[in-house]
Amino acid sequence: MIEARLTDLPLDPAAELSRFMAKLADEGAVVSFAGIARPRNRDGADVERMFLDHHPRITQSSIDDIAQAASRRFAVGAITAVHRFGEVLPGETIVFVAAASLHRRAAFEAADYVMDRLKTDAVLWKREDSVDGSRWIEPTEADRADRARWSE
Amino acid sequence: MNILFFGKLGDRIGREVSIEPPPAGFTVREVRELLASLYPDLAEDLTSPSLKACVEDAIVADEFRVGAGGTVEFFPPLSGG
Secondary structure, eight states, X not given: OEEEEEESSOXXXXXXXXXXXXXXXXXXXXXXXXXXXXXXXXXXXXXEEEEEEEOTXXXXXXXXXXXXXXXXXXXXXXXXXXXXXXXXXXXXXXXXEEEEESSHHXXXXXXXXXXXHHHHHSSEEEEEEETTEEXXXXXXXXXXXXXXXXXX | XXXXXXXXXXXXXXXXXXXXXXXXXXXXXXXXXXXXXXOGGGHHHHHOTTSEEEETTEEEOTXXXXXXXXXXXXXXXXXXX
């Protein structure tokens, strides 16, 4: 079960994890990750909201590609990736990823891989609106280095 | 020819603008140059290699020629997660 989904509704990581685990068969390991919108930006200013712009077709196909690539690369039985678009408030979950495998290593690696690629390859554009103004976020050198770890 | 913008450029210019190309259409480079002249404050973004051009859901090079009735979509650097 490989699933990648976009939503403009609140994302409940506990509910997502329960739904994911309910569909498993004989996997012995589940790893999940939730990314939360931070209340302060890198300069310490209070963030009022994040806004994620997306493309009507290519955003979905980009996250499908990432989930499918993870399923080919690692011995995982199931992967779910759910990403918010539109307005996201501080403290809300912006992204959720879960991976399940027979043994733990593949699930850890698949979740790590999906997150690294979502940061740099998912067709999304993230704007941070803080008390100091608005700023469009671009991948950092650290994000690019994380992504490069998986290059063949 | 329709031009769509996403991310920062979508905020600054708007999602969609129309430009009038010659009958043979424009290369992506010519589209960038025209837009840079229309939006001089954003010329650096519009001509940057980090701004990707997309035609019919595929990323294309600056030499790619777009027909007069075509659509070009411009993608600034991505940032998900």
